[in-house]
Amino acid sequence: MTVLITGATRGIGAGLAEKYREMGQEVIGTGRSVAAQIQLDVTHPASHREMAEALGETAIDLLVCNAGVYLDKGNDLATGYGADLWAQTFATNVTGVFLSIQALLPHLRRAGSSKIAIISSQMGSDTTAPGGSYIYRASKAAALNLGRNLATDLKSEGIAVGIYHPGWVQTDMGGGAADITTDEAVAGLVARFDALSLETTGCFETWDGRAHPF
DSSP states (O other), rough: OOOEEESSSSSHHHHHHHHHHHHOOEEEEEEESTTTTOOOOTTTTTHHHHHHHHHHHHHEEEEOOOOOOOOOOOOOTOOOOOHHHHHHHHIIIIIIHHHHHHHHHHHHHHHSSSEEEOOOOOGGGGOOOOOOHHHHHHHHHHHHHHHHEEEEHHGGGGOOOEEEOOOSSTTTTOOTTTOOHHHHHHHHHHHHHHHHHHHTOOOOEESSBBBOOO
């Protein structure tokens, strides 16, 4: 199985890449850093084209759209949430996901029964609204909606799409006070991706296998 993971140079993405390599799978990791196997800035269409060209005829069995940012943490409602933060966040967390999938569709189709896993968040759920983090929450809600609609359109092609809350994870983004370790999140997500099928396409699940309210 060939797995391509965006945002694979740190955090959950790096953990997933390491886990799949330990399992003997072929892993292609992307990131903005020159240290990435394939350098990809998900906000730039040209970067996606270059990635697709670099992959040639490679078939992708599993695409994990993990690259994301959380730029409005701690912003104040009265003075924060600037337009630039909205633009940057949506360019990465929403448009970047779509462009990754669009660019890699030929590679996913080449694999036959392939899968797409979108890392969203419970913060994108309409049922979880404690206030604050407006930009991040809105972007993850949009990513959830994107995944649900892609699941409908790609089902006839044999491509399953799942959307996942990875948990509150002890990463640079999640912070040291988060609930679970990266290893715990990774183990749970790998199990979720393995269980994803055309019967469950469009699902929104937590890292530990619970259906999450939309």
